[in-house]
Amino acid sequence: MKILHVTAECYPVAKVGGLGDVAGALPKYQKKLGHTAMLVMPMYKTPFLNTHQWAVVHKGQASLGDYHFNFTIIREEGQSLGFDLYLVDINGLLDRPKVYGYPDDPQRFIAFQTAVATWLQSWKSLPDIVHLHDYHTGLLPFYFKHGYGFRRLENVPTVLTVHNAEYQGWLDWRNSSWLPAFDEWKSGLLEWNKTINPLASAIKNAWAVTTVSPSYLQELRFHSNGLEALFEYEKGKCSGILNGIDSELWNPQTDGLLEHHYHAKTVTAGKRANKKAVSENFGLNPDKPLFTFIGRLVGEKAADLLPDSLAAFLREQNGAANVIVLGSGEPEIEAGLQGLKGYFPANYDFYKGYSEQLSHALYAGADFLLMPSRVEPCGLNQMYALRYGTVPLVRRTGGLRDTITDIGDNGNGLCFDQASIGDILMTMNRAMDLYAQPKKMEALRFKMMQIDHSWEKTVSQYIDLYQSLIDQNKQSR
Numbered sequence: 302m303k304i305l306h307v308t309a310e311c312y313p314v315a316k317v318g319g320l321g322d323v324a325g326a327l328p329k330y331q332k333k334l335g336h337t338a339m340l341v342m343p344m345y346k347t348p349f350l351n352t353h354q355w356a357v358v359h360k361g362q363a364s365l366g367d368y369h370f371n372f373t374i375i376r377e378e379g380q381s382l383g384f385d386l387y388l389v390d391i392n393g394l395l396d397r398p399k400v401y402g403y404p405d406d407p408q409r410f411i412a413f414q415t416a417v418a419t420w421l422q423s424w425k426s427l428p429d430i431v432h433l434h435d436y437h438t439g440l441l442p443f444y445f446k447h448g449y450g451f452r453r454l455e456n457v458p459t460v461l462t463v464h465n466a467e468y469q470g471w472l473d474w475r476n477s478s479w480l481p482a483f484d485e486w487k488s489g490l491l492e493w494n495k496t497i498n499p500l501a502s503a504i505k506n507a508w509a510v511t512t513v514s515p516s517y518l519q520e521l522r523f524h525s526n527g528l529e530a531l532f533e534y535e536k537g538k539c540s541g542i543l544n545g546i547d548s549e550l551w552n553p554q555t556d557g558l559l560e561h562h563y564h565a566k567t568v569t570a571g572k573r574a575n576k577k578a579v580s581e582n583f584g585l586n587p588d589k590p591l592f593t594f595i596g597r598l599v600g601e602k603a604a605d606l607l608p609d610s611l612a613a614f615l616r617e618q619n620g621a622a623n624v625i626v627l628g629s630g631e632p633e634i635e636a637g638l639q640g641l642k643g644y645f646p647a648n649y650d651f652y653k654g655y656s657e658q659l660s661h662a663l664y665a666g667a668d669f670l671l672m673p674s675r676v677e678p679c680g681l682n683q684m685y686a687l688r689y690g691t692v693p694l695v696r697r698t699g700g701l702r703d704t705i706t707d708i709g710d711n712g713n714g715l716c717f718d719q720a721s722i723g724d725i726l727m728t729m730n731r732a733m734d735l736y737a738q739p740k741k742m743e744a745l746r747f748k749m750m751q752i753d754h755s756w757e758k759t760v761s762q763y764i765d766l767y768q769s770l771i772d773q774n775k776q777s778r
């Protein structure tokens with residue numbers, strides 16, 4: 302089977318969050334099953350570009366309204382990711398250091414999609430499946446079906462995976478000329494609530510839609526930033542497939558970013574050594590329980606509750622526990638977390654920014670990982686925590702509900718229901734009680750590390766879905 306993934310992020314080329322992790326791993330594990338898996342993404346100016354070799358495979362032209370642009374497709378030589386990686390180079394639009402955050406992001410991602418569809422038109426043998434990730438690629442199913450220039454792609458099955466429905470890529474109708482020419486009778490298939498909505502359009506036009514956990518799919522029918530009725534209406538073609546993790550990359554026995562390696566049987570000593578290393582880097586005493594939060598500092602992750610919750614916890618513990626936060630996001634939350642440093646210099650630190658190396662050091666060195674998320678489509682952090690023997694403290698929502706059960710129910714973590722300071726505080730205090738029982742803690746760590754969330758286990762669910770679409774395609778012709 303020939304599968305093409307289209308995405309805005311892919312680790313290690315360019316990663317902002319979990320989408321990058323999934324896109325960097327899923328094609329690799331599909332290829333291991335014997336399929337031809339490929340990925341195309343924008344060519345940003347990230348370090349990966351200069352440290353790898355590239356071959357030009359296609360040059361083309363396309364338009365964004367009145368602006369006609371040239372684009373180039375390059376392929377990485379050497380398959381360092383384990384699959385064919387293609388980048389779309391559009392001078393001046395995509396070749397920038399950051400993935401998102403520019404005022405012309407809508408134009409950038411529309412031009413990217415137009416270039417991808419234009420390039421695909423020239424393929425001798427088309428892919429069996431085009432797999433799209435999030436709204437940045439959400440216009441493609443519409444282009445394929447109703448774009449005048451893309452008739453060859455009409456019968457290519459498309460799958461959309463919703464990693465996060467909070468972001469939808471809304472676009473005013475006044476800017477519809479940025480899209481390539483399309484059948485205007487079908488414009489309702491681009492729209493939701495009087496705007497062009499790329500995520501809604503993908504849900505309407507893709508052959509199948511998946512969400513990154515089964516619980517998230519159920520939740521979207523009630524909370525999806527305005528798309529509730531659409532998810533309800535299209536539920537027949539939607540399914541929830543829990544993400545996996547790249548167990549080669551995220552393995553405490555071999556992880557190249559760790560100072561000390563360990564496995565389930567050596568977990569207590571291994572984690573102690575890693576805790577010592579990371580704590581000392583921050584000037585904290587390594588003999589105390591260490592809590593961490595790693596992630597984007599936004600309301601979805603309930604990061605706005607962290608400054609007050611952590612202040613209350615650290616005050617109550619009076620020096621008995623340490624906390625390190627790693628992340629960046631909304632300036633107010635960053636300021637709140639920065640401010641705590643002055644109050645608890647011996648027990649707390651905040652690394653503002655992004656550090657892949659520190660994230661691995663914290664998954665390995667921390668005793669507890671806090672995830673109070675209001676919305677969590679799947680969540681990878683808790684799965685990394687399980688693999689590294691770090692007890693997850695999670696709010697029961699989305700993928701957290703599907704992967705973590707409370708130890709009170711013979712489970713693998715500590716769970717709570719409300720995204721509130723009270724619930725966070727109560728759960729952190731429960732963690733302190735657990736930490737005071739070393740035998741129980743060791744047994745739990747051992748148990749967590751046996752849980753298999755690898756892609757090897759789940760990748761076949763995507764293959765089965767693709768196969769059903771390919772069969773459907775054959776029957777309808």
Ligand SMILES: Nc1ncnc2c1ncn2[C@@H]1O[C@H](COP(=O)(O)OP(=O)(O)O[C@H]2O[C@H](CO)[C@@H](O)[C@H](O)[C@H]2O)[C@@H](O)[C@H]1O
Nearest residue numbers: 318319320464596628654655656660677678679680681682
């Ligand atoms: N400051 C920082 N420094 C270093 N690393 C950092 C970091 N901030 C975040 N990360 C890393 O980014 C990833 C975050 O992944 P998540 O899946 O938890 O969240 P995200 O909301 O980005 O992804 C969305 O897509 C994924 C994939 O489908 C879903 O799991 C998730 O629920 C959904 O919201 C992890 O690898 C984490 O270690």
